[in-house]
Amino acid sequence: MAGRGGRKPRNFATFRLFPRAGAADPNDRVFVRVDHNDYNVPGFADEDSFDSNFTADAADLHSSASGPLPEHVRREILELGFPDDGYNYLFHLRELRPAADAASSFVPSSTARPEPLPLDVKAYDASRVRVAPSADDLDEGKTMCKVAAKTAPLRRVQRAVDPDVARLLDESDFSHAGSEDEGLEEDFVIMANQAEGDDEVEEEDEELGNGIFSDVEEEEEFEDEPKPRVRRLLDEQFDLLALEEYGDSDDDDDRGGRDGDYELPREAIDELKLFRDQNGCVDEDYRTPADFVRGKLESTTADEVDESANVMRKCAEYAERYLNEPAEEKEIVLVSESSDESEVWDCETIVSTYSNLDNHPGKIETPGNCRKRFPRVFPGETATTNDLIKLHGKEKLPVDYLPQRKRNGEKEKKVKPAEALNAEKVKKEAHKETKEEKKARKAAVKEEKREARKAKKELKGLYKSETQKAQKVAAVTGPSSIRLM
Amino acid sequence: MAAAALYGAGGAMKGGKLGMEGAVDMQLNRIRITLSSKNVKNLEKVCADLVKGAKAKELRVKGPVRIPTKVLHITTRKSPCGEGTNTWDRFEFRIHKRVIDLISSPEVVKQITSITIEPGVEVEVTIADV
Numbered sequence: 001m002a003g004r005g006g007r008k009p010r011n012f013a014t015f016r017l018f019p020r021a022g023a024a025d026p027n028d029r030v031f032v033r034v035d036h037n038d039y040n041v042p043g044f045a046d047e048d049s050f051d052s053n054f055t056a057d058a059a060d061l062h063s064s065a066s067g068p069l070p071e072h073v074r075r076e077i078l079e080l081g082f083p084d085d086g087y088n089y090l091f092h093l094r095e096l097r098p099a100a101d102a103a104s105s106f107v108p109s110s111t112a113r114p115e116p117l118p119l120d121v122k123a124y125d126a127s128r129v130r131v132a133p134s135a136d137d138l139d140e141g142k143t144m145c146k147v148a149a150k151t152a153p154l155r156r157v158q159r160a161v162d163p164d165v166a167r168l169l170d171e172s173d174f175s176h177a178g179s180e181d182e183g184l185e186e187d188f189v190i191m192a193n194q195a196e197g198d199d200e201v202e203e204e205d206e207e208l209g210n211g212i213f214s215d216v217e218e219e220e221e222f223e224d225e226p227k228p229r230v231r232r233l234l235d236e237q238f239d240l241l242a243l244e245e246y247g248d249s250d251d252d253d254d255r256g257g258r259d260g261d262y263e264l265p266r267e268a269i270d271e272l273k274l275f276r277d278q279n280g281c282v283d284e285d286y287r288t289p290a291d292f293v294r295g296k297l298e299s300t301t302a303d304e305v306d307e308s309a310n311v312m313r314k315c316a317e318y319a320e321r322y323l324n325e326p327a328e329e330k331e332i333v334l335v336s337e338s339s340d341e342s343e344v345w346d347c348e349t350i351v352s353t354y355s356n357l358d359n360h361p362g363k364i365e366t367p368g369n370c371r372k373r374f375p376r377v378f379p380g381e382t383a384t385t386n387d388l389i390k391l392h393g394k395e396k397l398p399v400d401y402l403p404q405r406k407r408n409g410e411k412e413k414k415v416k417p418a419e420a421l422n423a424e425k426v427k428k429e430a431h432k433e434t435k436e437e438k439k440a441r442k443a444a445v446k447e448e449k450r451e452a453r454k455a456k457k458e459l460k461g462l463y464k465s466e467t468q469k470a471q472k473v474a475a476v477t478g479p480s481s482i483r484l485m
Numbered sequence: 486m487a488a489a490a491l492y493g494a495g496g497a498m499k500g501g502k503l504g505m506e507g508a509v510d511m512q513l514n515r516i517r518i519t520l521s522s523k524n525v526k527n528l529e530k531v532c533a534d535l536v537k538g539a540k541a542k543e544l545r546v547k548g549p550v551r552i553p554t555k556v557l558h559i560t561t562r563k564s565p566c567g568e569g570t571n572t573w574d575r576f577e578f579r580i581h582k583r584v585i586d587l588i589s590s591p592e593v594v595k596q597i598t599s600i601t602i603e604p605g606v607e608v609e610v611t612i613a614d615v
Contacts, residue, residue, distance in 0.1 A: 016608070039613070
């Protein structure tokens with residue numbers, strides 16, 4: 001090759017088999033050209049040259065460097081969630097094989113069941129029970145039958161999620177920005193002041209208030225609405241009694257019910273109306289009866305003065321009479337507040353509104369080291385016959401000072417006299433007894449062995465750390481065949 | 486086409502000569518098929534099939550030339566940490582390569598290669614003038 005100026009003429013074309021893009025079957029391959037020589041083989045390549053797939057996008061890219069991306073590309077980018085900033089994110093994506101979808105997508109199990117009820121709980125589905133709106137006679141027997149007919153026992157209970165809570169949790173990211181502008185949701189003072197004007201805003205706030213604080217403030221809201229239900233006979237009777245007691249010979253038909261505590265008694269209103277009509281609002285000046293009485297106005301007739309004085313007197317009378325009345329009718333509102341110290345809520349229970357009675361999310365703690373318990377009474381202390389401490393067994397442990405030996409010792413004592421008795425019995429009685437005696441003896445031995453095994457296992461567990469240390473030492477110093485554990 | 490029928494039967498039949506007369510008119514190129522794979526068995530199978538197919542079509546075939554296998558070694562420490570006896574793993578990756586030369590037209594070659602495809606075998610076809 002030395003001395004040649006240019007390359008040899010490259011009159012060949014190279015094709016390679018590639019798996020088809022986006023195909024599930026890896027055996028589905030096509031010929032793709034991999035070189036850039038001028039030689040052309042018509043009809044061989046299944047697809048255009050290797051670069052063409054990419055150059056199609058590359059052409060878009062190169063053209064897009066100067067201008068915006070083509071519309072279909074932009075739409076696809078947006079659909080995938082990428083920002084529309086002029087960069088072609090599709091360049092970094094590749095098509096998934098259809099088989100890969102099964103592995104990457106999550107399908108919730110259709111056979112999964114919610115956990116079964118604990119044994120001490122019984123659950124019933126009472127969604128079909130209708131509470132009678134006006135139960136005139138509360139016949140307990142009948143209502144019980146009705147309720148029983150409609151309820152059905154349940155095996156599993158799904159934890160209910162408060163829809164308001166769920167809604168709030170879902171849109172927590174978006175709604176916070178606007179909520180601050182609207183003001184505090186529990187600002188009932190503002191709400192009350194706004195009651196005349198904005199009915200819609202008030203209702204919204206009330207609803208939200210209901211959702212978040214439903215648990216705590218339920219009682220308060222309940223007291224605020226004294227008459228949500230249908231009027232009963234009892235209510236009519238009560239109203240009549242009230243009217244009798246507190247005197248009103250005027251028409252009762254207009255009275256739909258007591259609206260508020262602060263409405264003036266009817267008589268006073270009538271008087272004031274009369275006064276107003278007589279004096280008129282021609283001048284647009286607000287005049288009170290006091291003005292007439294004290295003679296602060298220019299044109300005053302004696303009648304007007306008298307009437308005004310009358311009106312004032314009557315108003316004072318009525319005020320006195322009714323002053324005491326509302327105090328009796330007032331209902332005492334009991335609101336139980338949760339003090340911070342007595343009730344400790346965990347975050348999950350508060351947000352999920354599950355009761356802490358049966359929802360006990362655990363606390364994650366570091367695993368503590370188990371403390372080995374040593375026997376308080378060392379049996380060896382009683383059995384100090386001589387000053388030597390004997391060591392037995394493979395681990396060379398002081399046998400007398402271990403907790404288990406005492407029990408074995410007791411058992412042996414028990415067994416031995418029994419054996420002795422049996423042995424005596426044998427001598428006295430016939431050979432028939434030997435079988436039973438043998439059985440008893442063998443059973444005793446078995447029992448002893450079982451106990452011994454249990455004791456040994458316990459002991460081993462107790463002294464595991466010691467054997468580990470010994471093993472470490474033995475691994476370094478002793479021959480490699482020693483195995484203590 | 487007679488050639489197709491031949492191939493469907495899967496055997497080499499001398500009657501194919503008649504069909505070949507028509508094929509001679511088509512342009513011929515020198516075609517080099519390079520097969521490479523990690524798997525010898527599959528590779529040999531594909532080679533044999535190709536040669537058989539080409540011979541069935543009465544093409545001039547230069548039999549599979551075995552290029553020496555390339556062995557890629559990776560030698561790593563067995564231990565994930567530095568402790569312990571210094572034991573090493575020796576992994577190797579073998580690439581086998583076969584080359585088959587034919588003289589025929591590109592269409593025929595495409596036919597042949599499209600049928601005898603085994604997974605894991607990479608096929609590269611270079612076409613040049615006769």
